[in-house]
Amino acid sequence: MPATETAISATDILEQRSRRDARHERLFRWLLKGCALLVLASLLGAAGATLWGGRDAFSAFGWHFLVSSEWDPGNEVYGALVPVYGTVVTSFIALLIAVPISFGIAVYLSEVAPTWLRTPIASAIELLAGIPSIIYGMWGLFVFAPFFADHIKPWLTSNLGNKPDDGKLSWVAEHVPFVGKLFGSDYPFGASILVAGIVLAIMVIPFISSVMREVFQTVPTRLKESAYALGSSTWEVSWDIVLPYTRSAVIGGIFLGLGRALGETMAVTFVLGNAMHLSASLLDPGASIASTIANQFSEAVGLQKSALMALAFLLFVVTFIVLLIARLMLRRLASKEGR
Amino acid sequence: MLTINKTPLRFAAVAALAVASTFGAAAHATDITGAGSSFVYPVMSKWSAAYAEKTGNHLNYQSVGSGAGIAQIKEGTIDFGASDAPMKTEDLQKYGLGQFPLVVGGIVPVVNISGVKPGQIKLDGTTLADIFLGKITNWNDPKIAALNAGLSLPAGKITVVHRSDGSGTSFNFTNYLSKVSPEWASKVKFGTAVEWPTGVGGKGNEGVSQYVRQIKGSIGYVEYAYAVKNKISWVDLKNSTGNVVSPNAASFAAAAATADWASAKDFNLIMTNAPGEQAWPIAATVWMIMYKHPKNATNTKVAFDFFKSALEHGQQAASELDYVPLPASLVSQIEAYWASEFKH
Numbered sequence: 001m002p003a004t005e006t007a008i009s010a011t012d013i014l015e016q017r018s019r020r021d022a023r024h025e026r027l028f029r030w031l032l033k034g035c036a037l038l039v040l041a042s043l044l045g046a047a048g049a050t051l052w053g054g055r056d057a058f059s060a061f062g063w064h065f066l067v068s069s070e071w072d073p074g075n076e077v078y079g080a081l082v083p084v085y086g087t088v089v090t091s092f093i094a095l096l097i098a099v100p101i102s103f104g105i106a107v108y109l110s111e112v113a114p115t116w117l118r119t120p121i122a123s124a125i126e127l128l129a130g131i132p133s134i135i136y137g138m139w140g141l142f143v144f145a146p147f148f149a150d151h152i153k154p155w156l157t158s159n160l161g162n163k164p165d166d167g168k169l170s171w172v173a174e175h176v177p178f179v180g181k182l183f184g185s186d187y188p189f190g191a192s193i194l195v196a197g198i199v200l201a202i203m204v205i206p207f208i209s210s211v212m213r214e215v216f217q218t219v220p221t222r223l224k225e226s227a228y229a230l231g232s233s234t235w236e237v238s239w240d241i242v243l244p245y246t247r248s249a250v251i252g253g254i255f256l257g258l259g260r261a262l263g264e265t266m267a268v269t270f271v272l273g274n275a276m277h278l279s280a281s282l283l284d285p286g287a288s289i290a291s292t293i294a295n296q297f298s299e300a301v302g303l304q305k306s307a308l309m310a311l312a313f314l315l316f317v318v319t320f321i322v323l324l325i326a327r328l329m330l331r332r333l334a335s336k337e338g339r
Numbered sequence: 340m341l342t343i344n345k346t347p348l349r350f351a352a353v354a355a356l357a358v359a360s361t362f363g364a365a366a367h368a369t370d371i372t373g374a375g376s377s378f379v380y381p382v383m384s385k386w387s388a389a390y391a392e393k394t395g396n397h398l399n400y401q402s403v404g405s406g407a408g409i410a411q412i413k414e415g416t417i418d419f420g421a422s423d424a425p426m427k428t429e430d431l432q433k434y435g436l437g438q439f440p441l442v443v444g445g446i447v448p449v450v451n452i453s454g455v456k457p458g459q460i461k462l463d464g465t466t467l468a469d470i471f472l473g474k475i476t477n478w479n480d481p482k483i484a485a486l487n488a489g490l491s492l493p494a495g496k497i498t499v500v501h502r503s504d505g506s507g508t509s510f511n512f513t514n515y516l517s518k519v520s521p522e523w524a525s526k527v528k529f530g531t532a533v534e535w536p537t538g539v540g541g542k543g544n545e546g547v548s549q550y551v552r553q554i555k556g557s558i559g560y561v562e563y564a565y566a567v568k569n570k571i572s573w574v575d576l577k578n579s580t581g582n583v584v585s586p587n588a589a590s591f592a593a594a595a596a597t598a599d600w601a602s603a604k605d606f607n608l609i610m611t612n613a614p615g616e617q618a619w620p621i622a623a624t625v626w627m628i629m630y631k632h633p634k635n636a637t638n639t640k641v642a643f644d645f646f647k648s649a650l651e652h653g654q655q656a657a658s659e660l661d662y663v664p665l666p667a668s669l670v671s672q673i674e675a676y677w678a679s680e681f682k683h
Contacts (some may be wrong), residue, residue: 034529070534071534072533072534073505073530073531073532073533073534074513074527074528074530074533074534075528075534076527090661128368132360141546141549145553146553148533149553149554186496187498187539188496188498188554188555188556189498189539189550189553189554189557191550192555236489269503269542270542270546273539273540274503274539274541274542275535275538275539275540276534276535283539285539291503294504295503295504295505295540295542296504296505296532297533298403298404298406298407298504298505298533299404299405299406299504299505299506299531300406300505300531301406301409304532305406
């Protein structure tokens, strides 16, 4: 009797334990689901709230809101083209500069640099990532923009632009389409789309390069060593082994940086020039979605406030479209793999 | 809008006094809250520190912008709102609110032309409007030369610098341009933010003064204190009577004194282009907005007491920060308005 009793109680205990485990497992799963849903809920909530806040502007201007370059609070006419253009172009310039430099930093740190140097530089990069954006904005306004206006801009306008100071068009401006327009400017100051792009690049380099460095370190040593053994140079190993192995993570890192560039507010507000005019030139002042909202929201009422909310919603849309393009690019790259 | 760099020492002294008075007279202190215009923030903090020291009652003023200040007083979450633009009488009646001005400040055009010192260059309203409309684009324009006999202005492109953020400074500046230029009034209109026909936008008074100092041949507009502090050349203006006046406390006060307050119901009057002979044409004030039948009678009583002491004894603090106290005639009108309109 006692023997069977013990056996029963043993199975009981086992059963109890497995029930308890199952319960905990369920609880854990719900918890995880809750965490993930929270992100989704806050995203939908924010997008929904901005869409709701912008409903007056959308219904007043319809599709015109997206294609109109007018932003005229005096006459209550609003269009999003200038800020959307400014947001996309500054972010694009930022990536154009930041991605190659970040790649260089990451390859140097993971492949080339002596071991004792790697940790200090890596920590320096992480420190850079922690600098508040207002500091970059102040630096841009007080230091970089005047420097740019005095030393870089004159060279650009006279050698590449269509409105050079001496009136003589350079060869490039005359023969290469668009370049003349991109670098022509009447304004004698630094704050411009190009300067905002450069400042943004400096701000996103730490993000992109530290992600790249982390993932480059995950590449199995035997892959790299095999390539070296076959006579590959460091460049070939980085480009043909390390980068393909880590491609999706690298693109993820780039998009982290892009996300910051698209939404960056304070730094851009300081160096973008805040002019609501559409200009093909990268050397003219412009506006971005985030800077327009930061500039005007506190004093905006009525339709203007609604138009600013609508702009915020457009920022969601722009970010979403950009991410979508990234996904499609990744998929295309993946389908080409192995050929 | 206006931030003043107090020396750390003085700031510490004020803070220490405020803390000391907190401990000294905390027993029956009433805390009142106000929110709105950033234009009055510096003088508000100075007044409230002095007031707390005297009475133990604290004022918590949030400089959140005029729009937000009006929204909050409508919701009744604060004891008073402060706005750079007056509310219309019908809106005031709709919400049971009253409003009155509190302090005066001046807005000055500033330029960066090599060799031109503060007050050396003179402009009139239409010329100023034409520059900001992008119609006058060079400093050697005959219209500018005609106003500045004896001053040789170099040929140079004019770059307009305006505020990029919505602000009371822009509100008063564009209001002035609307009054003096029919073209500005019909094309651009006036407001805390407008569609600027030309130029570059700086954030805040700081941003504008920084751009003006950086860009050769630029013209912008800032609060007077900024021009003085940053040593930027300001422009003398021809006022509505044809006199050329310099921006200073006397000309701001002249604008406040000669503006036709008596016939403006609820002080709904923007005092740009004031009629006085010595009046500075771009003087600005800020309106306090309160409920006529307050929900919280104690707080409102304290708020009125605070305003009374600010209007009657706050002149010193105001002029230290380059604001101008309201003229006595206007103060008595305001006190009459309090007595007739507010129940407290």
